[in-house]
Amino acid sequence: MTPILVLDQVSVKLPKGADRSHAMEEVTLSVAAGEILCVVGESGSGKSMTANAIMRLLPGGVTLDGGRILFEGRDLAGVSEAEMRKVRGAGIAMIFQEPMTALNPLRTIGDQIGEMFEIHTDLAKSAIRARVQALLEEVRIPDPLAAAKAYPHELSGGQRQRAMIAMALALDPKVLIADEPTTALDVTTQAQILELIRDLQRRKGTAVLFITHDFGVVAEIADRVAVMSKGRVVEQGTVEAVLDNPQHAYTQQLIAAVPPLKAPPPRAISDEAILTIDHVSKTYRTGGFLGRGQRVTHAVKDVSLVLPKGGTLGIVGESGSGKSTLARCLVRLIDPESGSIWLSGRDLASLSKEEMRAETRNIQMVFQDPFASLNPRHKAGELVAQGLIVHGTPRAGALKRARDLFSLVGLDPAAIDRFPHEFSGGQRQRIGLARALALEPKVLVADEPVSALDVSVQAQVLKLLADLRARLGLSIVFITHDLRVAAQVCDLVAVMKSGEVVEAGPIADVFGNPQHAYTRALLASIPGRGFGLKEAVLA
Amino acid sequence: MRIFALAGRRLVASIPTLFLILIGVFLLLQFAPGDTVDAMMAQMGGGDAATARDLRRFYGLDLSVMAQLGNYLWRLVRFDLGFSAIYGKPVATVIAERLPATILLMVASLSLAFFFGLILGVVAARGVNRWPDTLISTLGLVFYAMPTFWFGLMAIVVFSIYLQWLPAGGFEDITIGYQGLRRTLDIAQHLVLPTLTLGLFYMAIYLRIMRGSMLEVLNLDFVRTARAKGMDETRVVVHHVLRNALLPMVTLIGLQAGTMLGGSVVVESVFSLPGLGRLAYESVIQRDLNTLLGIVFVSALLVIVVNFIVDLLYARLDPRITTGT
């Protein structure tokens, strides 16, 4: 097969003062018609810059610095801006990570798809409208007529991404660049979108450059893989070769960091319950005036769960399932409407604000975003000592304890005088963990603690958590959307959907022999299901 | 129409605000040294205490503050703004006579500010950090930093005294008594300098906002999508950036309607325009508290109306308002 798009020794220079001189260094890639090439790498690897460089849509100050970008034999690096505009959209089209922000909020979907024809063809308005309808049907959007007239905010995330795909494929481009197109989507929607891309690509013979950080997605969709690290392609080859027999040390390390979907052998858990969630509900009322036209959302609906002492209870579900609301109810960041939360004989749900303040030392929370969860204006040691000081430890003692906690979570105790922005994402998450552990809580609520981290950092933090759990005998409520992570960490798991727990039990039972249809759908949607299992067997 | 329903709801919600303002200012004015009767007595050249007492009883000023407030609000509900002792006419009449000049000035200045603020903001943003941007931004800063009344005076010196192109003040040339189109032109000529004076200050603000929001929108994801479609920059700006960038500016117009009306007080004084702002100034000097309160009411009403129109405009621009997010 002759490649349609070839990157030959392409380098991209960053402006002065950036953390490195080049975003891409001598990147050589190629993709042929009917082929899907996955470019995979962690954040900062330069994989997204590759897409921008091909489209010649580099951010300000960032410039091409040598190399050829051959599209159908012509070097795009040298053509005029006007020529380049003819290629964009018609020859090479692109879809983006976040379909909500990638679409203009003030114009209808049909209008924005139709624009493709307005720019590149002389079709009449009525013909354009017909083509738009056909495209929307092709991407299997429900009710294409209504979708064309809808504004982006009126569609769901998956529908918006379908619309983006319809737009990108409008002019049957030779090459489709997909920049993390499913990262912002829920797992079941992701599976549908991946299937759609694969299907359309097969039928139209499009060459697809698929950028992702997720090896599961790679296993699911790629024909060939290129692994990028720090702006360079460190390894490329067929999907089987790279995934099953990685050559480069970096690739090996990345692949080893992906948690396998199979749960490790069960641990012995005590029968004694430490936290009992008893018929907890929380509803939100939005809009409406004096009770008229009100919309009621059941964020959490009659949830009852038990966390055994020393155990880890996973709560999994997609966005909007209510798992985060439930977590926040447990620490009373949100007041549950009804039900009880029993923690060593006290009902947290019925405590007054003041009583709950005292009770916080028994139940602590770890947050998702390592950048947003630490106050940028306090020193790291200060952040960790804060809780102790509030609960009556003298300042000097609290800071001394903070140093101990720093070594406990694997950070340099001397770093307590630094500010949060001086730490990396993984280190910040360790600080968050140290802060929660400072009060020696009986229960730790972890809300997506590794979701914002790169896969290799994620593996380190998960290892630390498992380590601490064993050493300190922690009882943990672990919220996650990632079933692979849940499989590795949890003893018990509860699957939530639309505020309700649809299935709960020991992780091996729920994942190995799912009873509820939704659990089965969820498990079936995980990209690259088989991927990673071989390693688990070997280990 | 959902748009009207939504804007209408905002309109209804502003009624309590209106009453809050009136009650606040009414109570505030109770602290004023001297009341309307004192002002009338001064106007008449003094009088005895018995006359003053009779007049106070006649105007209901001998009642308790709360009773007076109640009376005032009750009359207001029936659109009765009371009587101006200084002008010897109902306050409503006095205000109605002065309203057209102010409204004309406001509409003209706002249009000038909006139109040129928009264009200059877009031009500056498209050539960011190059000479058109530097020139426009500098000019904007200077107009912003200039006291409006001083700009007005200097404009009079240049255009009325030296060049003698435009009249130095007044609303129209009453000595000639033009009719029809001729009169319209005459009024327009009189309004050129006041409009520039008031409008350029707001133009400076709008152009800064417009430039900023253009630059912000140009960085958003959907602009990258538009470029990836193969659109040229002009088309990107016209079809995708402009409408999004207008939203903050439209919001600002609503928020600043009150400030702009306040600015007309000074401008009307500089150009001796018989408008609401000048009336407010005169009422303060003459202690005509009834008229002052009436002006407060009408100004607040004007601001609320402007905000209603802004709400409609915003809802037209942004579909997320009417369909709910």
Next chain:
Amino acid sequence: MGFVKLYFRSPPAVIGLILLLLVLGMAASAGWLYPKDPLALAGRPLIWPFTNPRFLLGTDNSGRDIAAQIFHGARISLQIGLVATVISVLIGITIGAFAGYYGGWTDTILMRVTEAFQTLPNFLLLLVLVAVFGSTITTVTLAIGIVSWPASARLTRAEFLSLRNREFVQAGRTLGLRDASLIFREILPNALPPVIVYASVVMAIAILLESALAFLKLSDPNVASWGNLIGIGRDVLRVQWYVSAIPGVAILITVLAVSLVGQGLNDALNPRLKGR
């Protein structure tokens, strides 16, 4: 890069700082260069600028030294601008912080009041306040502070609304922090920078408001205010336009300086947004 270095990288910000230092220098040296009362008669009325070395900027209608009034006026403008800004920003931050943090009814009521202040034209309210409480320099300063807080309140409230649900604030809450320390130690330091930058806008407007009041002869007549002088010069505008022109330039330079410094601070605080 350090904050100071970032600030000095921008030429407009440096120009603004130089102008501001100039005005500050005028204010500081007024008592020393022109020790006499600037409002006392000094010489023949209406001497043109640069014609008499004793009165470099000439004299006004009643023979008072314009240069002396400009130098002493710098004191008044800066003093009123600064004090009114502090009052206005303090009110704004307090109201905005409580409305944004507590939400619900507190928010509704506080925002209604803010809305009322924004619906009533601020200059009209200023006139009412001056009419009621008189026009001494203290009442004028207070009145300007009172009419100009709503924008800072809205800004603070918006910051609080976005910050109060940030994870670091929630983390503070789960640690058992009290509302007071959440508001003042966790949220406020993060909400403050944009409000401080906005204070430069408040100060510019405060200086302009005072000059407008003085121009209408509603400010304190016993202090040398630039606006007063412009108002006096209006009577002789046809020929001796310089009496009004000179103080106007002084106001222009001061407001420009304050705005440029504010913008420079803003750019230095948000280096990524540079050029916006």
